[in-house]
Amino acid sequence: MPISETKPISETDLIRFLASVHPYDSLDPEVLQALAPKFQLLSIEPCEKIYDLGQALAGLYLVHHGEVEVTDENGMAISILGPRNSFGERGLTRGGRAATSAQATAATVLLLLPRADFDALMQAEAKVARFFDRRRPEGPKQNGLTTCRAEDIMAATPVTCSAGLTCQGAAQLMRQHHISSVCITSDESLEGILTTRDLTEKLLAEGLPFSTPVSQIMTPDPLSLPPSAIGSDVLHAMMERHIGHIPVVQNGKLMGIITQTDLTRFQAVSSAELVSAIARAESAAEMAKVTAEIPRLLVQLVAGGNRHEVVTRLITDIADTVTRRLLTLAEAKLGPAPVPYLWLACGSQGRQEQTGVSDQDNCLILADEATVEHDAYFAALADFVCDGLNACGYVYCPGDMMASNPRWRQPLQVWRDYFGSWITKPVPEAQMLASVMFDLRPIGGDYALFDGLEAQGLESASDNSIFVAHMTSNALKHTPPLGLLRGFATIRSGEHRNTLDMKHNGVVPVTDLGRIYALQARIPAVNTRARLEAGAAAGAISPSGARDLMDAYDLIAQTRLEHQADLIRRGEAPDNYLAPSALSDFERSHLRDAFVVVKTMQSALGHGKSMLS
Missing domain, CATH: 3.30.460.10 (Beta Polymerase, domain 2)
Structure with missing residues (x-):
């Protein structure tokens, strides 16, 4: 679709805008002043395509205002980008063709840095090159077997029995649980595996009695993989050995099992x-x-x-x-x-x-x-x-x-x-x-x-300073779980003792801050990250404060999701209660730093300090 040029903004305003966007804020003033005129302003209508997958890219795009949806090859939304977000760099650094598709979801103004100027900037400025080279791709890593681990796919509660159980008893277990294999264990250690194919080819085909012990027809010491194996390791092992079941074992302990059905389901959902x-x-x-x-x-x-x-x-x-x-x-x-x-x-x-x-x-x-x-x-x-x-x-x-x-x-x-x-x-x-x-x-x-x-x-809300003050006070009731001496303030008693509430003390404080910024600046967005981005663009929060808070929010929210995924892998119901002991020292340190950022922003808001400096 056609993309039209819009009314230009002044060079002063453009430089001021770029100076609020990373990595341009790291450039020397004279470099930024020379770079600014090279950006083209483009006006995009709602639902208008910016580029399609595989299309030659005109350059690097930067959202001045509005909203852009980035989709993958299946048309699935993988990013919703707002002001100060760049896109297109993945294609520019990998052959010049778009690795995704992009279209505006609202009236949008973009800054386009032509490809030649982008290439020149990447070559001349190491800070810019490092930024765009290390950034996470616009889309997710491929949701396939090359990026997942065995622990992401496995059934975490495999059905087990002892080697002395009869084959009929094992078959009844499989029927009861609607499964095609059972693991034979002793004190959680894997001794063998019995499949429906074993029952057919070794028991029925040989005319053995149903009372035959499992130990006589099981596959002893079967191939197993650790939880850290990637999904393609599992698939390759199954295809090479013509098997359909692989136990997952760590330090001699049976952790789970993966079947061909598990692989299919993982890829299909x-x-x-x-x-x-x-x-x-x-x-x-x-x-x-x-x-x-x-x-x-x-x-x-x-x-x-x-x-x-x-x-x-x-x-x-x-x-x-x-x-x-x-x-x-x-x-x-x-x-x-x-x-x-x-x-x-x-x-x-x-x-x-x-x-x-x-x-x-x-x-x-x-x-x-x-x-x-x-x-x-x-x-x-x-x-x-x-x-x-x-x-x-x-x-x-x-x-x-x-x-x-x-x-x-x-x-x-x-x-x-x-x-x-x-x-x-x-x-x-x-x-x-x-x-x-x-x-x-x-x-x-x-x-x-x-x-x-x-x-x-x-x-009405933004015009009523008393209401905003009350809402601000209410928003500060949820505080990050920070203790003394760089420790965490965990829940002290009850079912979730010694854990962090990653909802009420993690993401909610940031959600509350985002809502206050939205009220102050009359921002209609309701998504927390969109509110923070729009709040920075509207001047309700400083660019540096917004970047710090968004980075902190990203880490907290991502940690919460990864905790829920870990519970699901173990066959447990997901919740919001994370034990700090489950994190490495490195992870604990960074999570605490994120909480400190949130606490600092809360403190500034609570004391009425301006975050515009």
């Missing part, structure tokens, strides 16, 4: 597959079978090297699809809605930050012509959707902040009154509710019902 299956489902029960694959998807995405904001965006997309499909099924059951409505999500779904642990937070906005008589319909619709979400693993909100609660199922004017009351009378409950409701995002229905409400709420 993707967010697109799940979204497609959900869109075709005819009941919540069908959808629940699909959403049960989300933990496996999370492990695959994390193992593939995807950034946390990509993982959570893809997982949230699945929840959005479930919600919209339930709305469609509800209308099919109840009939067309009597008046227009809009279903919205708040909380982590609203911010597009869902992980492997998510409850539901939602509400309904009804058109103002809705009457008391209409509530029976919308109550039934809300119950249908909320019950369906719960069946799909998005459990009921403990605080009952759901559309099934009449309080959160109201006409538009009532919602305007809600926001007005919370802003003018910021009592503790109002502060809590406002924090949740400022994360609202439309999911399904008449989106026009939200347009005015969102803009009005942001304007």
Whole structure:
């Protein structure tokens, strides 16, 4: 599609902008002044393609303002880029052709550094070359067997038996667990493996009695691999030896087992597959079978090297699809809605930050012509959707902040009154509710019902300094888990004793900071990282402060996701409670540094200090 040049900005403003973007902020002033005129300003319309996969790249792109979605060869979104984000460098450093596709998702202005000028800059400035060479690729590492490890694929709770068990007993175990092999162990050490093929070719074919001990027909001392083996090692071993089961062993202890089915499932699962299956489902029960694959998807995405904001965006997309499909099924059951409505999500779904642990937070906005008589319909619709979400693993909100609660199922004017009351009378409950409701995002229905409400709420809130002060105070209640002498302040008692709450003391403090910056600068974005980027662009936070905070947030959020993936690999339910002892000294040091950054930003905000210096 055509890309048009837009009205130029002054050279002074352009230099000031570039000086706020890494790595250009490391250039000498005279170098930056000479570089600035080489950038071309391009205006991109919403949904307009910037380039396609395999296309020759014109140069390096830098987002001045707006939003760009980068997709892989399968059309899957792998990055959502905002102001001060660069893209295209991966293709420029690898032959000059795009390794991804990119299009604007909003009105966007880009700065284009032509390819020849980019190449010259890379050759002349070592700092720039190091930056772009070491950056994580625009897309994730390939989500295939070359980037995952055996521990990402294996079944972590293999079925075992002793060598003295009869073959009939072993066969009954396989039938009971719907598996094709059983591992023979002694004190957790692997002695052998018995497969259905062994039973067929060695027991039945030879006419041996069913009471034959497993030890007589098992494969003793079978090939095994360590958890650190990569997926392609597993595949190659299976193909070379014509086997379909490989135990995973570490220090002599059986850790898990990988079958050909496990390899197939790992490669086949993707967010697109799940979204497609959900869109075709005819009941919540069908959808629940699909959403049960989300933990496996999370492990695959994390193992593939995807950034946390990509993982959570893809997982949230699945929840959005479930919600919209339930709305469609509800209308099919109840009939067309009597008046227009809009279903919205708040909380982590609203911010597009869902992980492997998510409850539901939602509400309904009804058109103002809705009457008391209409509530029976919308109550039934809300119950249908909320019950369906719960069946799909998005459990009921403990605080009952759901559309099934009449309080959160109201006409538009009532919602305007809600926001007005919370802003003018910021009592503790109002502060809590406002924090949740400022994360609202439309999911399904008449989106026009939200347009005015969102803009009005942001304007009223940002103009009310008392409300912002109360919201700021409320936002500082969640603090990073920092103790004395460079230690962590872990949970002291209860089920999660000696662990860090990576949600409430990890990501939530940054989420709260992002929300305050958004209120101060009237930023409509609800995603935390998008708020931080937009806050820096709007001057609500200094460029250096924004970079530090985003780096800290990235580390905290990524650590949280990796912890959840580790639990899933072990066959446990994902949670947010991380034991510091599970981290290396290096990891603990960097995580603490990230918490220090968050605490510093909280302290500055709490004392009313300007972060613009």
